[in-house]
Amino acid sequence: MASPFPALAARSYLGAIEGLPDVTVRFFPASEIARELIRGTIDIGVTGRDLIHETSETGPQSVAFAKTLDFGHADVVVAVPDARIDVTHLHDLADVASDFRSRHGRWLRIATKYITITRQHFAKAGIAEYRTVESPGATEAAPASGVADIVVDITTTGSTTAANNLRVLEDGVMLQSRACLIVSRTADWSPERRTSLQSLLSRLSAEAIF
Numbered sequence: 528m529a530s531p532f533p534a535l536a537a538r539s540y541l542g543a544i545e546g547l548p549d550v551t552v553r554f555f556p557a558s559e560i561a562r563e564l565i566r567g568t569i570d571i572g573v574t575g576r577d578l579i580h581e582t583s584e585t586g587p588q589s590v591a592f593a594k595t596l597d598f599g600h601a602d603v604v605v606a607v608p609d610a611r612i613d614v615t616h617l618h619d620l621a622d623v624a625s626d627f628r629s630r631h632g633r634w635l636r637i638a639t640k641y642i643t644i645t646r647q648h649f650a651k652a653g654i655a656e657y658r659t660v661e662s663p664g665a666t667e668a669a670p671a672s673g674v675a676d677i678v679v680d681i682t683t684t685g686s687t688t689a690a691n692n693l694r695v696l697e698d699g700v701m702l703q704s705r706a707c708l709i710v711s712r713t714a715d716w717s718p719e720r721r722t723s724l725q726s727l728l729s730r731l732s733a734e735a736i737f
Contacts (some may be wrong), residue, residue: 598705
């Protein structure tokens, strides 16, 4: 069922589903699955909810979450150094951000891999005076190393966050993420392909999409 990926074929692995010969299974990195589901070049895939939200602002509208799976549990959170006892909620952070530049001569710095999620969530919370610092490595270490003032990161148990002397804000869970079975709404769904999809979703006890 998945469309061909000429550019990615050299890195892909193929599989099949018994009883569904018209379905082609390909294995890709989770971030590539999210991107191609949004583009519609993959029909159905398994990846994290957070990656759909992060890859594109229109990501959630471009797909349907057919089934939440029982693995990949993690939350995207806002965390501050334990020493910031004056910041317990997002509205406190909004106050700090507006005052930060006048006090320190620079914007409040937020280390994160989740640029899109951070921008959207902070806009809703009225937090505008900050800048993001992309963090490809250990995001939790950014405040201690002086790279950033706070972090937006993903956490499963919270142990790594605590080990780096960081504390999640009381209302700091921005997104509860899980691995999900996801259907692309932008794929080319012919009647035959829709029939194949419904057969697959039925076998996987997933929600019907069309």
